[in-house]
Every structure is written in structure tokens, then in C-alpha cells.
Amino acid sequence: MNKNIRNLAIVGISVVVLGGVAAALLMTQPKGGDSFSESSTSTIELVSKNSSDITSMKVVNQKGSYTILPSVKKKTASSGTSSGASSAASEEITFYVKELGNIPANTSAVSQVVQNGYSLVATKNLGTVSNLDDFGLKNPKATVEITFKDGSTYNYKIGNVTATDSSAYYMCGQNSNNVYTVSIDSGLLEGKEYFVTKEILSINNPSGENDFTKIALSGKNYDQPLLLGKSGSDLVLTSPVSAKTDADKLSAIKTALTSMTADSVEALNPNAEVLKRYGLDKPLVVADYTVNKQSYQLKIGAKKDTGYWVMLEKVPVIYFVKDESVSALLNASAFSLRSKNLVAPEVSEVKSLTVSGNGAQYTFTVARKKDETKSTEDKAQYTYSVTGNDGKTLDYSKNYTNYFKIVTSLQILEPANGNPTGIPAAKLEFAYFNRSGTDTVAFYKSGDRRYTAVVNGSVYGLVTDGDLQKVLDSAKTLQNGGAIS
Known part of the structure; x- marks a missing residue:
């Protein structure tokens, strides 16, 4: 065979082989695979977009489902020049969980999960497999559906933890048998409760010390309500006795009423039956108080192990807090709260x-x-x-x-x-x-x-x-x- 003809044939065969490989890779991509690329560090970008491209991200897993949506806020930035000033509009994008409504959310947790919607990287491509069930992908731990502004979608499934890396999971496209290993945010495997902030109370007076004007403690823990009111610059007991307060005991109560973090989130939007189950229909303690000219109500329900169930008025969430967070309120009494001094003038x-x-x-x-x-x-x-x-x-x-x-x-x-x-x-x-x-x-x-x-x-x-x-x-x-x- 002519040498030139033989070389041309070899090149032709090479082109066919490479074309077949490329075609195979494209066919095994998850839906929306136009974002697929392989980086120089041997990682595979399964999707590479910006947060501003997302219109929705729906997650269904073994603990429930939730939908993350963007919230766009217009910002105007002014820049000065020698001839005057000009204004340019920009957008600030944050994300929220639709199912939470007005329940306070941990915005950082939401932002971290949504990154798995617009930027997902695989560490390995295992290729096409014959049995998705071997990787936990027949009945996946989670399915994720992302929709982008351009109308495209990117849908994928999360299976078992990988055999060699406990921080990685098997993943494939919604209608694909091509399996990858990926690292994901743990929130993809959690219910909507995961995104509720655990910070129940964080009250601070920017002008200085928190200004309490009223504290009323009632509930099953008290034979009769304890009332404290403002006298001069101090809170004093006004009922069931009139007396100055013990400074240390009062300080502990003030701390409990202004700074409290939950150990976990138990239930959202509880009905009457759920409130009864957690002892919040007839609380051990009901604290009604006014601080920095704002009024609050905190309820402490039944005890469980080393803590208690609590709720804050206007926040439809049942939290679990450790004993030490509420012990000052549970142990308060007219005697413990009052100053033990009889008369103490200068x-x-x-x-x-x-x-x-x-x-x-x-x-x-x-x-x-x-x-x-x-x-x-x-x-x-x-x-x-x-x-x-x-x-x-x-x-x-x-x-x-x-x-x-x-x-x-x-x-x-x-x-x-x-x-x-x-x-x-x-x-x-x-x-x-x-x-x-x-x-x-x-x-x-x-x-x-x-x-x-x-x-x-x-x-x-x-x-x-x-x-x-x-x-x-x-x-x-x-x-x-x-x-x-």
C-alpha cells in the first residue's frame, strides 16, 4: 500500500475512535450535560453555572422534600466623576426555602446547599453500570431537580456513600446509568427542618445593657405567678411579694430570656395535638417579658432526657434545648429571686x-x-x-x-x-x-x-x-x- 494512503487511513481510524469516545461521554451525561467539562486537576465539572442562573432547586429525600428559590433585591450603587455622579443598578441574590414561609432560616445553610445546584463537581467517572441498585441509585437517598433561567434543567440522583471515601456519594443523571462520585452538602439529605435557624433568642441593645421593664413568670411550675417590674434602674419583685431582687438570680433569668440556642429543631407549624404531645399546651413555664421596648413570650414544655421542648411566640417551631439553657427559669421562685437581705441602706x-x-x-x-x-x-x-x-x-x-x-x-x-x-x-x-x-x-x-x-x-x-x-x-x-x- 502507498505509504501516504496508509497514513491517511490510520488518521481516519483515529478520528472515528475519538469521535466514538466523545459521543459515549455525551450520551452518559446527566440531563443538562452541556455544562460537563474535565479540569486539569482530574475533577469533572458536571454543572458549572452561576447562582444567578437558578430559578428553582427541588430536593426530595428520605426525610421529606423542599424547594429552594431565589430572592432578588435591587441595589443602586453611585459613583462620582469629575462631571457629576452616575447610578448603576445591581442585584443581590439570596435564597430561601419555600416550605418554611416566614420561619427564621439559617441562610448560610441554604446557600451551601444551593451550590450543589449550580456547581457540582465529580471526583471520579465510573462509567456506565449495569445495575444502579449496587450504588443505591435505584432507590436513591435524594433526587435533585434544578431549573435555570435559560429554560434548561439539571436533574440527578444521590445514592450510597462510596466504598472508599465516606465523605463522597455515588451520583447519576435522572435518566442515566453513568455513575460518578461526588461530594455534596449534607443538607441534600435532610428535611426542611434542617434549614431552620437554631438561634431562638439573640437580643442585644445597641445602646448598652438590655433594658428590661417587665418579666412575668407563670405556668405549672409556679403556685402563683412571679411578677417583676421596673423601679428606678432596677427590676424588683412586685408579686407575690414586694422585694428587691437577688442580682445573680436575676442576671441568670435575663440571660435565658435574651440568649438561647436550640440543640435541635423538632417540629414546624404544630397543631393542637402536637403541642399537647410536647407539653406546650400546658407549659411548665410561660415567660412574658418586655426588653428594649419589645415584648416576647417564651414557653417551656415537657422534659425529655437532658432538655426541654420550647417555643417562642410568633415562631411556629418546637425546639429542643438543653437543661442549662432554661434552668434559671425552671428553678425560679419568689424566695430564690428576692434579695436575702432584710434592709440594706448605706x-x-x-x-x-x-x-x-x-x-x-x-x-x-x-x-x-x-x-x-x-x-x-x-x-x-x-x-x-x-x-x-x-x-x-x-x-x-x-x-x-x-x-x-x-x-x-x-x-x-x-x-x-x-x-x-x-x-x-x-x-x-x-x-x-x-x-x-x-x-x-x-x-x-x-x-x-x-x-x-x-x-x-x-x-x-x-x-x-x-x-x-x-x-x-x-x-x-x-x-x-x-x-x-
């Missing part, structure tokens, strides 16, 4: 302190004189002195102030049952420089080594005999000129 505010008990009465009278050298136009400074019974001069700066600390550190130990009767065994009475009236604390014997403390006619709780006797004994020591430490 020593400089008190004009006289009368202590009665153990058959004796001591009145400590304080005199003050303005210190002209230390006073300013905005604030007066004083020097202080104190006398006891019969005008006896006592040490103010050390002994009296130390005794005053003993008096004001007296705290209730536990709640009291009922109102005491009879004559008090001891009494403290405070009078003030800058306001009229007095504060009176009366102590009534209540069983073994306990006294019921009554402040201005309101029962506060029980104090121990030892603590009360320290106040009475130290009053005698102070009157006699002894040292108080």
Missing part, C-alpha cells in the same frame, strides 16, 4: 439605729457635719460621729461602721410559713437623714432556733437564732465601748 444614709432584744434597747444616734473643704457644688461631703444610750460617745469610723455591716448582712435563710402572731422577740428600726419615715424589722420566735423576719409589716422569711443573737450581742458590745470587728 451607712451614711442612716440617722439613727435602734436595736431591741434580750430585754435591752440600744439607740445609736448619728450626727453629721458638712466638710467644706471636701464638698463640691454637685456633692456634699460630711464628717460623722455617733452616740449611744445616754449620749455616750462611741467610735464611728471603725466600731459603729463594722457593727452596721453585721446588721445589714443579716439575711433570711428560708421562706416563712404564714404570718407570725404575738410580740416580737427583737426589733431593728432605721431612721434616715434625707427621707422621712422609718424601716422596721421585727423578729418573731418561730420554732427551734428560727425567727420570722417581718419588714415594715411584710413577712420576709426565717433567720437563724445564731445570726440574730450576733446582732443583739454586738449592740451591747458597741454600747459598752468594746471593739467590733
